[in-house]
Amino acid sequence: MTSLPIPTPHGTFCACYSSRGLAQLHFPAPAPHTSQPQSRETQPWHQLTTRAVLDVLAGRPVKKLPPLDLSQGTPFQQKVWNALRLIPLHQTSSYGEIARSIHHPNSSRAVGQACSANPIPLLIPCHRVLAANRKLGGFSGGLDWKTKLLQIEHAL
DNA sequence: CCCTAGCGGTGCT
DNA sequence: AGCACCGCTAGGG
Numbered sequence: 001m002t003s004l005p006i007p008t009p010h011g012t013f014c015a016c017y018s019s020r021g022l023a024q025l026h027f028p029a030p031a032p033h034t035s036q037p038q039s040r041e042t043q044p045w046h047q048l049t050t051r052a053v054l055d056v057l058a059g060r061p062v063k064k065l066p067p068l069d070l071s072q073g074t075p076f077q078q079k080v081w082n083a084l085r086l087i088p089l090h091q092t093s094s095y096g097e098i099a100r101s102i103h104h105p106n107s108s109r110a111v112g113q114a115c116s117a118n119p120i121p122l123l124i125p126c127h128r129v130l131a132a133n134r135k136l137g138g139f140s141g142g143l144d145w146k147t148k149l150l151q152i153e154h155a156l
Numbered sequence: 157c158c159c160t161a162g163c164g165g166t167g168c169t
Numbered sequence: 170a171g172c173a174c175c176g177c178t179a180g181g182g
Binding site: 108 | 174179
Binding site for chain 2: 074077108111113
């Protein structure tokens with residue numbers, strides 16, 4: 001797993017790559033992320049990731065993503081994460097709605113737990129999932145980020 | 157607003 | 170197998 005920095009106007013994110021593709025994306029941390037040597041394989045992936053992150057932070061649609069390595073998730077988590085990717089820009093969903101869309105209609109709470117385990121926030125847009133009472137719900141990266149991202153997308 | 161009961165996946169023992 | 174978490178939800182004060 002090699003990790004590489006992504007400088008943005010909102011801080012420096014950190015992307016981690018396995019041999020299969022992008023495996024994790026981390027929000028800017030107070031202490032600088034440790035960077036690692038760029039391998040030839042990850043270089044084109046990192047270019048796509050960087051552009052995608054900058055696009056999201058600018059409220060633009062993401063054109064293309066690198067291959068995502070979601071193999072660390074359980075089957076249920078992978079279903080949730082793939083469902084999150086179908087939420088269009090400028091739209092939001094709810095935990096219950098996601099649960100129904102993957103045919104686990106009573107698993108809204110488990111959906112929230114799966115969202116909190118999302119290894120690639122921003123690009124797997126868990127920030128577009130709100131609670132049913134149209135409250136904000138939670139966010140593993142901190143609720144400030146969730147509101148900021150939704151404002152950028154004009155979805156709040 | 158608050159409280160309560162019910163829900164299901166996950167990770168730890 | 171049991172059990173305590175949770176980014177939940179619907180229903181009722």
